[in-house]
Amino acid sequence: TAARKPAPIQRLDETVINRIAAGEIINRPSNALKELIENSLDAGATSITVTVKDGGIKLLQIQDNGHGIRTEDLPLVCERFTTSKLKIYEDLSTIQTYGFRGEALASISHVSHLSITTKQADSECAYKAHYSDGKLAPAKPGGNSDPEPCAGNNGTIIAAEDLFYNIPSRKNALKNTRDEYNRIYEVASRYAIHNASVAFTCRKLGATKPDLCTQQNSSAINNIGQVFGAKIAASLVEISYECKDLDASFSGYVSSASHEMHKSVFLLFINHRLVDHTPIKRAVESLYSSVLPKASRPFVYLDLRIKPENVDVNVHPTKREVRFLNEDSIVGAIVDCIHKKLTSTNNSRSFAIQQ
Ligand code: ADP
Ligand code: MG
Secondary structure, three states: OOOOOOOOOOOOOHHHHHHHHHHHHOOOHHHHHHHHHHHHHHOOOOEEEEEEEHHHOOEEEEEEOOOOOOHHHOOOOOOOOOOOOOOOHHHHHHOOOOOOOOOHHHHHHHHOEEEEEEEOOOOOOEEEEEEEOOEEEOOOOOOOOOOEEEOOOOEEEEEEEOOOOOOHHHHHOOOOHHHHHHHHHHHHHHHHHHOOOOEEEEEEOOOOOOOEEOOOOOOHHHHHHHHHOHHHHHHEEEEEEEEHHHOEEEEEEEEOOOOOOOOOEEEEEEOOEEOOOHHHHHHHHHHHHHHOOOOOOOEEEEEEEEOHHHEEOOOOOOOOOOEEOOHHHHHHHHHHHHHHHHHHOOOOHHHHHHO
């Protein structure tokens, strides 16, 4: 077709910008839950309870016993780029909290009906506030938007209802509520394994028995048993290694030669962040396939610590990806360590067949 005249360039409306950005950070209920769990952990919670209706689409609620939110911060807490965690850019290199971008609550408030009930330990009562598009909103149309004093426990309850009510295409893509619930359970159980000092509960609304229920001050291996079954937990071997010259160390549990896994399971935490890291996954899978009988796949829980200055956690808004220095050498050290462990465990019958 013939060249047309260009359309005039216009500035997007702020709510449009925010909704587009929100859709990038919150793809599905389990993404939102990851952000909410991280906020609870940042708030020092020792108990976290997740309640879900219809795969988190109708309701995704998280209750914690953390330090709560200051009442005077409630008008600001759901605005984009508002945070209590990062002050200057340089803080990023040593950040100890999961959060720093101040985007999670804002995003969720742009794509759901969000409410926050929070109480600090030294407050006389809790406050409940409703949000829409980043701002305080009335509970009912025409009502008052101010946070309302109410009874409540110390800590914070965040409830997101009707996720993606204003993004029909996204909502339609999430028809399978069972699949969404499984993803929620996966996020909650992985954080429970890695944060074994914190009690985690995850249940469907109205269910008498929770699907996940870990105790305070449990251990990673104990919680692995709860989630994946005692048989798998009993078949794992512990690894731990310090790479002094690389400013890195790691520990965890991996499946041994004696147990055949039919599906790979990777629980990978880098500086406590649950991440995907394809090079580590590939290298470990290829080690297992070269060393173990054909059908066996790895179970790997890896707690990798790298000097914060050497890690870039700001690659993507969801922080699902990280980059770090000396990647090849660190991956190599992980594979070596697992290899040694696998070949030194008693049950080396399967190695003999392979070699
Ligand atoms: P970020 O975590 O990057 O700071 P969020 O949008 O996730 O951004 O949260 C904004 C702010 O809200 C946090 O900095 C924190 O001060 C507060 N907050 C959120 N969730 C909780 C919670 N469960 N308990 C206490 N404070 C919270
Ligand atoms: Mg956060």
